[in-house]
Amino acid sequence: MAEISYREALNQALREEMDRDERVFIMGEEVGYFGGAFKVTDGLLAVYGEKRVRDTPISELVIVGAGVGAAMGGLRPIVELMTVNFSLLAIDQIVNHAAKMRYMFGGKTKVPLVIRTPQGAGHQLGAQHSQSLEAYFLHCPGLRVAIPATPADAKGLLKSALRQEDPVMFLEHESLYSVKGEVPDGEHLVPFGKANVMREGKDVTIVSYSKCVYDSMHAAEALENDGVDAEVIDLRMLNPLDIGTVVESVKKTGKAIVVYEGWKTGGAGAEIAAQIYEAAFDHLDAPVERVATLDQPIPYNKHLEKAALPSAADIVKVAERMM
Amino acid sequence: MALERDKHVAQRALLTLDEAQLLDVYRKMVTIRRFEEKAAEMYTKGKITGFCHLYAGEEAVAVGAIQALYDKDYVVSTYREHGHCIAKGAEPRAVMAELFGKETGISHGRGGSMHLFDPVLRFMGGYAIVGGGLPIAAGLGLSVMYKEEQEIVACFFGDGALPQGAFHESLNMAALWNLPVVFICENNFYGMGTLVQNAISQEHLYKFAEPYKIPGVRVDGMDVLEVYGAVTEAAARAREGDGPSLIEAVTYRFRGHSMSDPVEYRSKREERIWLERDPIKNLRKKLLTERGQDETTLKQIEAEVEDVIEDAVRFADESPEPRLEDVSKHVYVD
Numbered sequence: 107m108a109e110i111s112y113r114e115a116l117n118q119a120l121r122e123e124m125d126r127d128e129r130v131f132i133m134g135e136e137v138g139y140f141g142g143a144f145k146v147t148d149g150l151l152a153v154y155g156e157k158r159v160r161d162t163p164i165s166e167l168v169i170v171g172a173g174v175g176a177a178m179g180g181l182r183p184i185v186e187l188m189t190v191n192f193s194l195l196a197i198d199q200i201v202n203h204a205a206k207m208r209y210m211f212g213g214k215t216k217v218p219l220v221i222r223t224p225q226g227a228g229h230q231l232g233a234q235h236s237q238s239l240e241a242y243f244l245h246c247p248g249l250r251v252a253i254p255a256t257p258a259d260a261k262g263l264l265k266s267a268l269r270q271e272d273p274v275m276f277l278e279h280e281s282l283y284s285v286k287g288e289v290p291d292g293e294h295l296v297p298f299g300k301a302n303v304m305r306e307g308k309d310v311t312i313v314s315y316s317k318c319v320y321d322s323m324h325a326a327e328a329l330e331n332d333g334v335d336a337e338v339i340d341l342r343m344l345n346p347l348d349i350g351t352v353v354e355s356v357k358k359t360g361k362a363i364v365v366y367e368g369w370k371t372g373g374a375g376a377e378i379a380a381q382i383y384e385a386a387f388d389h390l391d392a393p394v395e396r397v398a399t400l401d402q403p404i405p406y407n408k409h410l411e412k413a414a415l416p417s418a419a420d421i422v423k424v425a426e427r428m429m
Numbered sequence: 430m431a432l433e434r435d436k437h438v439a440q441r442a443l444l445t446l447d448e449a450q451l452l453d454v455y456r457k458m459v460t461i462r463r464f465e466e467k468a469a470e471m472y473t474k475g476k477i478t479g480f481c482h483l484y485a486g487e488e489a490v491a492v493g494a495i496q497a498l499y500d501k502d503y504v505v506s507t508y509r510e511h512g513h514c515i516a517k518g519a520e521p522r523a524v525m526a527e528l529f530g531k532e533t534g535i536s537h538g539r540g541g542s543m544h545l546f547d548p549v550l551r552f553m554g555g556y557a558i559v560g561g562g563l564p565i566a567a568g569l570g571l572s573v574m575y576k577e578e579q580e581i582v583a584c585f586f587g588d589g590a591l592p593q594g595a596f597h598e599s600l601n602m603a604a605l606w607n608l609p610v611v612f613i614c615e616n617n618f619y620g621m622g623t624l625v626q627n628a629i630s631q632e633h634l635y636k637f638a639e640p641y642k643i644p645g646v647r648v649d650g651m652d653v654l655e656v657y658g659a660v661t662e663a664a665a666r667a668r669e670g671d672g673p674s675l676i677e678a679v680t681y682r683f684r685g686h687s688m689s690d691p692v693e694y695r696s697k698r699e700e701r702i703w704l705e706r707d708p709i710k711n712l713r714k715k716l717l718t719e720r721g722q723d724e725t726t727l728k729q730i731e732a733e734v735e736d737v738i739e740d741a742v743r744f745a746d747e748s749p750e751p752r753l754e755d756v757s758k759h760v761y762v763d
Contacts, residue, residue: 218762
């Protein structure tokens with residue numbers, strides 16, 4: 107066990123899996139000589155060479171499509187999209203192709219493709235570089251959606267993603283790359299579809315994922331001072347979605363807040379809330395609340411950007427109102 | 430220039446293929462034609478539903494190109510892919526059953542006319558997004574190169590795919606990485622009902638090879654031997670590590686874009702001219718006059734094909750529907 111950053115954890119997972127399986131390779135814009143726009147693939151080119159660490163042209167559609175074809179051809183491609191915003195240029199290959207091929211071809215093929223991409227706001231990058239688009243992928247059957255918050259999960263989920271057979275959207279968060287945490291050395295696999303109870307509590311369930319898990323934990327600490335005992339759940343994945351763990355918690359607390367950085371309307375939180383209602387309506391003492399990004403483009407101005415995004419203070423405010 | 434050169438290619442091809450191969454080519458073309466005619470009939474009877482894009486008229490492209498490949502080579506196609514799938518070796522039974530939506534269909538009734546697939550035949554799919562197959566073909570080519578194997582990929586698409594970003598991104602990547610892919614554009618002059626000249630700035634489609642610094646050639650897509658010759662050359666280049674090529678096969682679909690298209694955008698005169706250039710009649714004549722085949726042999730093939738197609742319809746009709754409880758099978762592997 108060592109304390110390393112989320113970025114280092116991902117890099118470690120990539121190295122371990124490339125060492126383990128010759129079929130694993132990575133391609134994307136700037137993954138090789140540049141070392142990755144966020145330095146996740148730093149140093150890989152020197153070790154694995156141009157064959158397995160492939161710099162691509164700025165052509166998201168064919169980068170993903172080539173990943174799909176290579177996966178069908180028996181390889182284990184990892185496609186890095188520089189940010190999730192650019193995944194929209196490849197959405198045809200993700201949604202119309204990768205996600206559907208196994209089904210529409212009657213189970214005769216599989217597409218074990220991992221698409222890694224960072225998302226999220228917080229760095230004043232403006233409207234086109236600050237989105238959180240997990241709901242787009244959650245909405246599409248056939249795609250697995252992993253969205254780790256901690257360095258340990260970043261490593262463990264990425265390694266698991268490279269050992270299963272379905273296409274995975276692996277959504278990292280730009281603000282988490284430098285966050286440090288304890289990460290097991292060597293073989294560390296986090297199973298798909300298992301949420302993590304980060305903090306136990308009896309008064310309210312805060313359900314979250316990715317960066318908002320940290321906001322939720324800060325909120326829980328603040329709430330503790332006010333005598334509110336919050337339980338915090340990190341979903342870790344949106345597909346498969348471990349609603350069972352959430353429902354068990356809600357049965358105990360009777361209240362749920364879903365916290366996420368996507369837009370509030372039609373966001374993952376809407377789906378999670380709906381599933382809580384379906385499975386635990388009789389246990390709820392209050393309507394499920396959503397704390398999310400305002401329904402608007404992300405502003406450049408620092409103060410405006412902060413105002414548009416969900417925060418620990420927002421969570422505390424909502425939780426206190428529910429008590 | 431290109432056309433002149435390809436006449437030589439066709440003549441060479443005629444000499445290269447032995448009698449059995451030529452008759453096999455003829456059989457495949459007739460099979461596809463009869464299959465499509467029967468599919469149209471079954472569509473009108475309501476046995477086939479959804480979209481159904483027929484390949485009648487274009488048989489020389491699929492059959493000529495695939496004749497130039499090895500069994501282990503990959504084929505990627507479009508939503509007008511019954512012909513490519515049969516040419517790659519699929520049983521008409523399995524394809525017809527798919528069109529009928531049956532469990533015995535080549536994609537177990539989950540795909541339909543536009544999504545045929547058989548990994549054993551290395552027929553890697555019918556894709557119904559215009560241009561969608563090209564990036565996948567590039568990826569398959571990459572997998573071959575990565576594994577240091579000898580297969581190549583033949584990727585079919587229509588003229589309608591050329592203005593798509595997917596076409597340009599794929600050609601650029603394939604050229605840049607020297608991928609073993611033969612890109613085969615079936616130029617049938619219309620993207621649905623829009624003339625090529627109204628959709629593409631460069632009407633000589635093979636010239637799109639030039640900016641990507643790969644060989645580009647235009648062939649008569651109504652002449653199976655010309656197609657065979659051109660693809661043989663391109664496939665050899667790809668197999669020897671000399672990278673991708675673009676082949677424009679000029680052809681004509683005898684029917685509408687799909688079964689629901691009354692074809693009001695082109696003249697009867699134009700259709701007559703192209704019907705006279707029927708690739709099957711063209712080959713039949715060549716076999717009789719230049720290769721000494723007799724009517725009896727060809728008629729026997731035609732009769733056998735008739736039986737195969739009748740059998741395919743019977744099989745499709747009698748096959749079971751997929752079970753309702755299996756509706757969500759195959760969404761995920763794990």
